[in-house]
Amino acid sequence: MVRAVTSAAAADARPTEFRYWQQRDRPWARRLRAAGRAVLGFDPMPSDDVARAFAAMYYDADPLAEAFVDAVYLTRGMATGRAMLEQALAGGVESVPDAPPSLRALFADLDTDPPWIDRARIDHGARVFRRYGPAIFRFAGAITLAAYAESSVAKPLVLTGAYAGGNTRRRFLETVAFWIAVSEPGGLAPGAAGRASALRVRLMHVFVRRRLLAHPEWDLAAWGVPISQADAMLTLMGGSFVPGLAMRVLGYRPSRADIEAMMHFWRYVGHLMGVRPRWFPAGIREAWQLVFVTLVKGADRAGDDGRTLCRSYVEAFAPPAPPSPSRLERLRARWSDGMHRGFTRVFLPPWSYRANRLPPAGGWALVVVAGFPLVFGAETLRRAIPRLDGVADRVARRHRDRWFAWHMGGRAAEYKPVEHFTR
16 A cells, blocks of 8 residues: 655655745746745845745655555445444444444544634634635635646646546535534534535545545656645645735735634644644735745646646536526626626736636626626725624625535535546
8 A cells, every 4th residue: 555655754745736935046036035025025035944944844644544444445335434433423422332442542632622713713714714705715716726836736626537527516615514513603513514524535635645645647756746735834824914905905814813713723623624734824925925925936837637627627617518408597607607707817927727627707806806896885884883793794694505506406515535546
């Protein structure tokens, strides 16, 4: 069995496609660093210790969840493993007859708060995330396309078919279901739906990782382990720090405290999912330094696989072919597709949009930003009158629930490991 590299021997490991040290002194990287200094007021280049820790994280996986999969799923069967997991989620690990040590260790870890946790900041961060309503779903989907240029991100999705072709819409909406569950009030408490979803996704990642490590196309030396701690941390930042800044284009007005609380919230979600990075940005300054390393280290070698994923995403919400249920539903589908494309055009960097040969979005990019005055005005009132914060939260939650229910068409989200590869 092929295993993830998680030992101390990997302390200085780095994938060959992590090209930070080869590229950081090139003219374009020097210009990027200088621009960062001018705009941010500090040097965006972190210490080499930080960069080395980030590089090594491409070889870090999830030993606790892997131990449970080995001890139960792969020896006693999938049905037994699922039954144990669901019983432990519903009634606690003590309710599982003859619970194996690996399951006890997994739940003991989940039930032990990390030393950095701040429950008030977690609740604050979840509320900030909810405030964006469904806009943050489209935003997060759009900015992920930039990461598809990297093989460590694109190859797992292409090989499993998870976000390619007709699967793209379904899997994206299942991800949205996860975002909603974890960010609901109390969603991460023991027994809550969000906490359960986080653990189900965590175990699904173990199966995907195992299968990909055994796949003949997986290049461990070039990409690290599939769904590594490094790529997982970037995903957490893509749901917190990045929208905290970028979605100001739409009129949102998060404070520095709001952004850092959202970073803390997603760090805890990641903790439940087994994301235990060697280094995590403590605040906005360090988050910018991570952005700098991420931009500079890229190899951009995913090629056609990355472009296929990007095109599949942009086309995922295309209106169904006629006949459709009603004229109103056809109009609603066209609006959804247009906004989906508009968000991609607004938030995906122009060079990435061109490199992936994505189709023009027409006037939809303008439609996306046209709501700026209304959003900015509502945000200004919310900041000026504290009691409106609760009103804004309830409105945003209703909005995203209706958005999700319509797109799912009554279907429930599922978190199942991939059974077959596309190649």
